Amino acid sequence: MEQFRPPHEVQRDTELALALRDGDEDAVRTLYERFGGLVFSVAHRMLHDRQRAEDVTQHVFLQAWRNADSFEAGRDFAPWLATIARRASIDALRKEQRRPAGALDHADPSDGALVTLPPSAEQIEAVWGVRAAIDSLEPDEREIVRLQHLEGHTHSEIAERLGVAVGTVKSRSHRAHRRLATRLGHLRQDADQ
Numbered sequence: 001m002e003q004f005r006p007p008h009e010v011q012r013d014t015e016l017a018l019a020l021r022d023g024d025e026d027a028v029r030t031l032y033e034r035f036g037g038l039v040f041s042v043a044h045r046m047l048h049d050r051q052r053a054e055d056v057t058q059h060v061f062l063q064a065w066r067n068a069d070s071f072e073a074g075r076d077f078a079p080w081l082a083t084i085a086r087r088a089s090i091d092a093l094r095k096e097q098r099r100p101a102g103a104l105d106h107a108d109p110s111d112g113a114l115v116t117l118p119p120s121a122e123q124i125e126a127v128w129g130v131r132a133a134i135d136s137l138e139p140d141e142r143e144i145v146r147l148q149h150l151e152g153h154t155h156s157e158i159a160e161r162l163g164v165a166v167g168t169v170k171s172r173s174h175r176a177h178r179r180l181a182t183r184l185g186h187l188r189q190d191a192d193q
Contacts, residue, residue, distance in 0.1 A: 013077035020068035023185060025178045031077075032061055032174065038078055039085045046089035051154050056092055058177075060085045065181060066188055126187055133183040141176035144169060 016034075019027035039060045044053035063084050071080055119127070134145055147153045147161065155173065159166040181188075 010074065010076050013075070014073045016077060017068055017071040017073065020065060020071075023182070025182055028061065028065055028178055028181065029174065031064060031081075035078060035081050036061075039081055042082050042085035043089045043092075046086065047092060052092060053089075054154065056085065056088045059088050063088065129187065130180075130184060133180050136183065137176050137179060141172050141179070144172045145176050145180070148173060 016027055016030060020031065036057065040053055040057045043056040043060070044050065047053050047056065060081065064081060071077070134142055137145065143162070144158055147158045153161065155166050155169045159169045162169070
């Protein structure tokens with residue numbers, strides 16, 4: 001059953017979408033605060049796994065940021081985000097189904113499928129840009145990004161490892177990602193072209 005939202009809330013969604021399109025950092029935070037629970041619920045309901053639902057939730061907000069220009073002004077933001085969450089969850093399920101069951105450590109090193117092409121100059125430049133952006137973060141934010149993305153830890157695992165509250169990890173992660181989004185916005189524009 002569809003829930004009715006007052007017109008002033010839908011208008012706030014439109015203003016939020018316009019701010020998101022313009023790269024407003026506060027819009028991303030506001031979007032997460034208002035709709036993070038909804039997105040997580042959709043993902044968790046489909047994936048039945050908290051860790052994967054958290055990963056999909058982060059991906060959804062990245063997608064919303066990248067695709068803010070496709071949001072129709074005057075529409076309700078919640079169904080738009082829920083649709084992105086549903087599609088991202090389906091993609092996560094499909095990706096898992098395609099994943100081979102065996103670990104790469106046990107693969108034959110001579111297997112032709114393991115051969116990769118050297119990175120292009122653009123890829124190398126992008127990697128160095130990302131590294132420089134991460135290095136420019138505050139030490140506590142940099143550590144959370146490293147543990148989350150390079151070592152694959154969940155917010156709960158990071159909190160336990162660092163001896164801080166999960167909420168602290170989430171706020172530092174959010175702040176770090178907001179800064180990275182600003183510093184690496186040019187990569188998003190390059191990918192769109």
